[in-house]
Amino acid sequence: MEKLAVLGCGVVGSGVVELFEKNKNLIEKRCGKTLEMGYILDLRDFPDKPYANKLVKNIEIILNDPEVTVVAECMGGVEPAFTFVKSCLEHGKSVATSNKELVASKGDILLQTAKENHCNFFFEASVGGAIPIIRPLHKCLIANEFSAIAGILNGTTNFILNKMITADMDFATALALAQEKGYAEKDPTADVEGHDACRKICILSSLAFGKHVYPESVYTKGIREVELKDTKLCEKLGYAIKLIARVQMLDNHKILPTVMPMAVENDNLLSDVNGVYNAVMVRGDGIGKAMFYGRGAGKFPTASAVLGDMIEEVQLSDTIPAQTWENVGNTDFIEDVSKFTAKYYFRTTSADVNLLSEVFGEIASQTISTDEEELVFVTEHALNRMELETAVKTLAQKGVQVLAQYPILVA
Amino acid sequence: MEKLAVLGCGVVGSGVVELFEKNKNLIEKRCGKTLEMGYILDLRDFPDKPYANKLVKNIEIILNDPEVTVVAECMGGVEPAFTFVKSCLEHGKSVATSNKELVASKGDILLQTAKENHCNFFFEASVGGAIPIIRPLHKCLIANEFSAIAGILNGTTNFILNKMITADMDFATALALAQEKGYAEKDPTADVEGHDACRKICILSSLAFGKHVYPESVYTKGIREVELKDTKLCEKLGYAIKLIARVQMLDNHKILPTVMPMAVENDNLLSDVNGVYNAVMVRGDGIGKAMFYGRGAGKFPTASAVLGDMIEEVQLSDTIPAQTWENVGNTDFIEDVSKFTAKYYFRTTSADVNLLSEVFGEIASQTISTDEEELVFVTEHALNRMELETAVKTLAQKGVQVLAQYPILVA
Numbered sequence: 001m002e003k004l005a006v007l008g009c010g011v012v013g014s015g016v017v018e019l020f021e022k023n024k025n026l027i028e029k030r031c032g033k034t035l036e037m038g039y040i041l042d043l044r045d046f047p048d049k050p051y052a053n054k055l056v057k058n059i060e061i062i063l064n065d066p067e068v069t070v071v072a073e074c075m076g077g078v079e080p081a082f083t084f085v086k087s088c089l090e091h092g093k094s095v096a097t098s099n100k101e102l103v104a105s106k107g108d109i110l111l112q113t114a115k116e117n118h119c120n121f122f123f124e125a126s127v128g129g130a131i132p133i134i135r136p137l138h139k140c141l142i143a144n145e146f147s148a149i150a151g152i153l154n155g156t157t158n159f160i161l162n163k164m165i166t167a168d169m170d171f172a173t174a175l176a177l178a179q180e181k182g183y184a185e186k187d188p189t190a191d192v193e194g195h196d197a198c199r200k201i202c203i204l205s206s207l208a209f210g211k212h213v214y215p216e217s218v219y220t221k222g223i224r225e226v227e228l229k230d231t232k233l234c235e236k237l238g239y240a241i242k243l244i245a246r247v248q249m250l251d252n253h254k255i256l257p258t259v260m261p262m263a264v265e266n267d268n269l270l271s272d273v274n275g276v277y278n279a280v281m282v283r284g285d286g287i288g289k290a291m292f293y294g295r296g297a298g299k300f301p302t303a304s305a306v307l308g309d310m311i312e313e314v315q316l317s318d319t320i321p322a323q324t325w326e327n328v329g330n331t332d333f334i335e336d337v338s339k340f341t342a343k344y345y346f347r348t349t350s351a352d353v354n355l356l357s358e359v360f361g362e363i364a365s366q367t368i369s370t371d372e373e374e375l376v377f378v379t380e381h382a383l384n385r386m387e388l389e390t391a392v393k394t395l396a397q398k399g400v401q402v403l404a405q406y407p408i409l410v411a
Numbered sequence: 412m413e414k415l416a417v418l419g420c421g422v423v424g425s426g427v428v429e430l431f432e433k434n435k436n437l438i439e440k441r442c443g444k445t446l447e448m449g450y451i452l453d454l455r456d457f458p459d460k461p462y463a464n465k466l467v468k469n470i471e472i473i474l475n476d477p478e479v480t481v482v483a484e485c486m487g488g489v490e491p492a493f494t495f496v497k498s499c500l501e502h503g504k505s506v507a508t509s510n511k512e513l514v515a516s517k518g519d520i521l522l523q524t525a526k527e528n529h530c531n532f533f534f535e536a537s538v539g540g541a542i543p544i545i546r547p548l549h550k551c552l553i554a555n556e557f558s559a560i561a562g563i564l565n566g567t568t569n570f571i572l573n574k575m576i577t578a579d580m581d582f583a584t585a586l587a588l589a590q591e592k593g594y595a596e597k598d599p600t601a602d603v604e605g606h607d608a609c610r611k612i613c614i615l616s617s618l619a620f621g622k623h624v625y626p627e628s629v630y631t632k633g634i635r636e637v638e639l640k641d642t643k644l645c646e647k648l649g650y651a652i653k654l655i656a657r658v659q660m661l662d663n664h665k666i667l668p669t670v671m672p673m674a675v676e677n678d679n680l681l682s683d684v685n686g687v688y689n690a691v692m693v694r695g696d697g698i699g700k701a702m703f704y705g706r707g708a709g710k711f712p713t714a715s716a717v718l719g720d721m722i723e724e725v726q727l728s729d730t731i732p733a734q735t736w737e738n739v740g741n742t743d744f745i746e747d748v749s750k751f752t753a754k755y756y757f758r759t760t761s762a763d764v765n766l767l768s769e770v771f772g773e774i775a776s777q778t779i780s781t782d783e784e785e786l787v788f789v790t791e792h793a794l795n796r797m798e799l800e801t802a803v804k805t806l807a808q809k810g811v812q813v814l815a816q817y818p819i820l821v822a
Contacts, residue, residue: 019697023554029621030553032732060522124551130698132543132551139550140535140543142441143434143718210440269704272683286430286715287541288707293680294701304697307554320726 002314003038003067005093007084008075009046009055012098012125014308015303016072017051031311038068041084059084063091070313072306073097082106089113089121094316096309098125101260104199108212115319122309122323128153128278130301131294137207137282138322144284146208150246150411153200155296156191157223157243161261161276164231165240168184169177170375171226175292183276191347193222194243194259201245204258204280206325208247211333213257219337221260230404233376234345236368239263240271244409254335263345263378264411269293270411281411288411342407343385347376350400359391378408413725414478415447418495419486420457420601423509423536426714427483427721428462440721449479452495470495470749474502478543481724483717484508493517500524500532505727509536509713519623526730533720533734538611539564539689541712542705543719548618548693549733555695557619560656561822564611566600566687566707567595568634568654572672573685575642576651580638582637593708594687604633604655605670614667615691615737619658621769622744624668630748632671644787645756647779650674651682654822665746673820674756674789681822692822700822753818754797758787761811772804778796790817816820 004020006013013097020027020037025188028035038061040054062068071088073082074097081102085095090113097103102110114121125133127149152158156178178184178375190196198220202334205213223243231241242264247257264271269291275280279295283289295301349357354373357363362380383391392402415431416425419751431438431448439446451465451472473479482499484506486492492513496506501524508514511692513521516535524530535545538561563569567589574585586603589595601607616624634654642652653675656670675682680702684690689707694700706712764786768774773791780786794802803813 023556023696026556030549031731059546090574121673132703135551136543136547138441139723140719141545141715143430143436143438143715144721269680269683274679284715285434286711286718288709288712290542290703290705292543292701292703295699298699300697301699304552304554304695307697308551311553312550315731317728322441386552408645 001034002069003036003037003065004070004072004277004310005039005041005068006037006072006074007061008073008076009042010038010076011299012302012306013072013074015299016074017302017370019303020307021231024185027118027311028137031315033314035314038065052119055279059087063087068093070094070310072310073099073102074306075099076101077147078102078105082273085110086113088115088121092117092119094119094121094313096122096306096313098126098306099187100196100199100203102127104202104215107203107206108325111324115324118318120316120319120323122313122314123203124309125302125305127203128280128294129298130304131278131292133280133292134203134207134323136292137204141284142286142322144286146249146282147282148246148248148283148411149208149280150244150409151201151280152242152270152272152273152278153190153245153280153296153356154197154243154311155160155278156188157197158273158278159183159276160225161226161231161241161243162221164226164228165235168228170228171224177386192224194220197243197245199260199261201247201257205247205255209255210325211334212325212327213334216265217331217334217368218257218259219340221410223261225263227404230347230406233368233370234263234406235378237345237366238266239345239376240266241406242270249290250339252335256335256337256340257339258340261406263406264409268409270409338385341382342410343382345378345408346375346402346405347404348395348400348402349374355398355400359394374403412445413480414476415483415721416446416450416452416473416479417448417483417485418452419484419529420451420453420455421485421487421503421774422710423450423713423717424483424485426710427485427717428469430711430714431718438722442726444725446725449476453560454678465757470498470717474498479504480537480583481505481721482512483715483721485512487512487807488512489513489516489786495662496521498530500530503528503530505532505724507533507536507717507724509717511537511607511614515592515613516628518614518617519736522735526735527731531724531727531734532729533724534614535720536713536716538614539691539703539705540707540709541715542665542689542691542703542707544615544617544691544703545734547703548615552693552695552698553733555697557660557695559657559659559694559822560615560619560691561681561820562612562691562706563653563681563684563689564656564691565602565608565654566689567599568608569684570594570687572634572642572654574651575637575639576646579639581639582635608654608656609670612658612668612670616666620666620744621736623736623738624745628742628745629668629670630751631701634672638815641758641817644758644779644781645674645817648787648789649677650676650756650819652817653681661750663746664739665744667746667748667751667769669748669751672817674817675820679820679822688813705735713785752793752820754790754793755799756787756789756817756819757813758785758815759806759811759813766809770805785814
């Protein structure tokens with residue numbers, strides 16, 4: 001018999017307990033083990049819940065029960081989650097977490113602690129909610145050298161951008177609707193400014209390339225400045241504006257992780273990922289490209305991922321080396337965003353195609369002139385950040401303003 | 412040091428060897444083991460290949476080398492693959508295969524043999540080529556009760572249907588193009604008649620529901636009768652005709668596996684899976700729905716999946732119980748196709764909406780009348796097979812012929 005414990009009885013934690021109890025027989029049959037939910041740690045009482053008798057308020061009870069072999073951390077935030085998780089690992093108890101902030105900021109330390117104690121620190125639920133992505137990356141695709149990962153990793157911003165495109169709402173109205181529906185928090189900063197997506201691309205980058213990428217190393221731009229007008233005009237040109245979290249391996253073997261709104265071509269499946277769904281596109285030298293799609297958040301989807309981790313941890317007798325990375329003590333392996341290169345969607349105050357072609361080399365044949373005598377177009381060639389800045393300055397000198405610019409996703 | 416062996420040096424087998432050698436350092440670092448490609452079994456000689464010195468013609472050499480712990484079977488077909496794989500497992504050597512015919516027809520026996528010998532029989536590459544789907548199903552989603560799986564599991568038929576829709580080719584022309592491009596074989600029966608997709612849905616059904624589903628138990632209809640006209644008319648109504656391999660869990664807890672061309676609504680991501688790509692949609696009570704997308708075949712994509720299996724097998728000391736199923740000795744758990752229920756797309760020789768509404772209860776508001784005075788429409792209500800037959804008969808009595816019918820996919 002294996003005893004499990006859950007830290008935090010909020011949305012995800014209670015989901016883990018409930019989904020486990022619902023499918024206990026099925027799970028036990030599949031994994032060939034007898035399992036029991038031993039403890040749920042929370043400072044609150046839940047007297048009406050069927051699992052009320054399993055609630056404890058002191059982490060020591062879990063740490064000191066040698067029968068508990070696997071613990072789920074569903075508290076969120078860095079502290080006290082970090083201290084609790086580290087203690088569990090030091091006691092040889094494997095941990096599964098849904099806490100992306102914890103993994104992005106402390107993953108290297110916790111993975112090292114797990115290794116030293118011959119147990120595991122898993123985090124399938126921390127990226128893409130229910131979507132299997134962590135295990136596919138380090139197990140199924142272990143024979144691949146990765147060249148790029150690009151994803152829609154934040155459901156809130158995807159819902160907002162989607163409403164702008166399909167329901168003609170401006171950003172503020174769409175955000176208010178997301179808040180009303182419970183998809184966005186009262187303080188939507190972490191989602192809207194891209195911090196949440198940033199943590200997730202840090203985790204995917206660290207796993208794919210083996211070195212811890214901290215959020216501070218990632219160029220991150222949110223969606224607050226996205227105008228309704230551009231979502232519509234972009235659509236007319238055959239693109240959807242999406243908040244894309246992405247990491248590329250460059251020719252110099254450095255990686256470039258970024259989070260920013262990008263224009264995604266309609267024939268790219270990521271352009272069809274709508275509402276609160278998430279998706280991750282992975283490129284590797286063996287697979288070519290593959291995509292993973294599903295619910296990025298929610299009680300049972302996230303619980304499903306946490307339980308998948310817990311049940312594998314129950315069966316493992318030692319640390320899985322491929323599901324880990326190191327802290328290399330520097331950021332030399334990360335390229336500066338100045339090396340970021342892409343074709344661009346532009347909206348400018350001039351409709352003078354000749355002038356614009358002169359500045360951007362060549363612009364794509366399809367352009368749109370708006371009622372306000374603005375011109376919308378996509379460049380034919382990729383620009384790096386310096387070329388971009390130079391072009392914007394040159395236009396400014398000629399009295400032409402760039403009103404909006406979005407890099408085109410290549411994925 | 413772990414010694415590997417590959418059976419069959421065809422497209423996939425040589426891909427396994429080449430991708431392994433290319434990324435050997437990366438793979439070893441990730442999995443923490445030293446690995447060596449020991450033998451490649453083939454009756455042919457390949458004197459110009461860098462791995463020529465590893466070729467052997469006798470399986471006994473591999474079976475009798477105790478250093479070989481993991482074997483890839485990339486020969487295809489049931490024999491001698493079955494005999495060789497069974498022998499490897501009996502010698503305690505784990506096997507990874509890309510051979511869907513072998514898994515669909517002999518999976519139960521080989522999984523049992525692996526279990527008895529404390530090793531593993533893995534087959535990630537047998538469904539969806541490079542797409543991680545087997546491991547996500549039994550590991551990441553282990554806490555889910557599955558309600559449905561629906562996929563585009565055959566790239567050849569998807570390429571043909573896609574060409575019919577986008578390039579106005581009829582079936583024969585599109586098939587000829589697929590053959591020219593090497594996507595379809597000279598004898599395209601296995602693909603075009605749905606046998607290949609059938610084997611794959613057998614494997615997914617067996618894994619998801621724990622009981623071996625044999626190809627003979629699956630209602631299988633191919634795409635030979637799909638007319639260009641219907642692909643275009645369906646598109647106008649907002650659907651794409653796709654060859655869908657699917658299994659549903661019905662209310663009576665029986666499963667219903669089917670392979671047939673279906674009309675997929677445009678807002679379903681499966682409708683956007685084009686060319687030779689594959690995709691699998693999975694529904695479970697925890698995750699809601701998730702989709703997996705990627706290359707369904709090809710040398711390195713398939714090799715990537717085989718290597719993922721081999722490298723996990725190297726690290727395992729016993730059989731993984733969740734990655735298995737049993738032969739229950741009967742088909743009582745499989746529902747008859749007569750219970751299949753769906754809304755339908757119809758094309759009929761009458762444009763008399765009143766008459767058709769009378770027969771089908773109600774038909775969707777959007778209908779198309781063709782130049783030939785045919786009517787195309789989608790029923791408002793789902794019909795089971797008996798209701799379908801009755802409706803077709805009733806129409807026949809009134810002199811109206813049903814020229815085409817496609818069930819609408821709910822996924």
